[in-house]
Amino acid sequence: MSDGQFERKWLRKYQFELAGAFAVYGLLLMVARKLYPFAEAFAAKLSLSLLPMIGFALAVWAIGRAIMRADELQRKQAMEVIVLAAAATMLLTFGYGFLEFGIGLPRLSMFVVWPVMGLCWILVNLAYLARGKVAWPWRFK
Amino acid sequence: MKNHLRGLRETKGWTQGELADQLEVSRQTVNAIETEKYDPSLPLAFKISVLFKSKIEDIFEP
Numbered sequence: 001m002s003d004g005q006f007e008r009k010w011l012r013k014y015q016f017e018l019a020g021a022f023a024v025y026g027l028l029l030m031v032a033r034k035l036y037p038f039a040e041a042f043a044a045k046l047s048l049s050l051l052p053m054i055g056f057a058l059a060v061w062a063i064g065r066a067i068m069r070a071d072e073l074q075r076k077q078a079m080e081v082i083v084l085a086a087a088a089t090m091l092l093t094f095g096y097g098f099l100e101f102g103i104g105l106p107r108l109s110m111f112v113v114w115p116v117m118g119l120c121w122i123l124v125n126l127a128y129l130a131r132g133k134v135a136w137p138w139r140f141k
Numbered sequence: 142m143k144n145h146l147r148g149l150r151e152t153k154g155w156t157q158g159e160l161a162d163q164l165e166v167s168r169q170t171v172n173a174i175e176t177e178k179y180d181p182s183l184p185l186a187f188k189i190s191v192l193f194k195s196k197i198e199d200i201f202e203p
Contacts, residue, residue: 003156003158006167007169072170073169
């Protein structure tokens, strides 16, 4: 009888699709960086600037597919973690925005938001593990 | 919610992974139900009752 095959298949598919999406992202980023210096028209600059986002869109698609294949508890936990991570990101980025105007902290790029949210997502996951809301994988028998 | 899932699984000699595969859920979900950290949805509770050929109320206690 199979042992944990459902979960392993789910994880393998997700890893494969996500890795593929990031490979596309990396490739398109290199292409865009190589070609950008030669672009003169606004439309060309705009297209090349957004070209790597095709890979990012594929990553969103891979995450969406993984969520659709996940079981009910995985979906519930994914939803809780992302909601808390999004709320923490709002708190941090909005608070920093006020500090930019209030005490003159340096203006940050929009690129900062995603890493902040990623970090919040990791921290919320770790808090869930520490509180025993999610079991460490090696504790299963 | 109290339940007798661990006992039923052990009677069959299955691991959590083996039960999870038959229910098409993760091992974590089986573990969370057994340790009473998560109450399954009605469709999953029905799947469990069909698998063990028991009534839902014999497996889960309110």
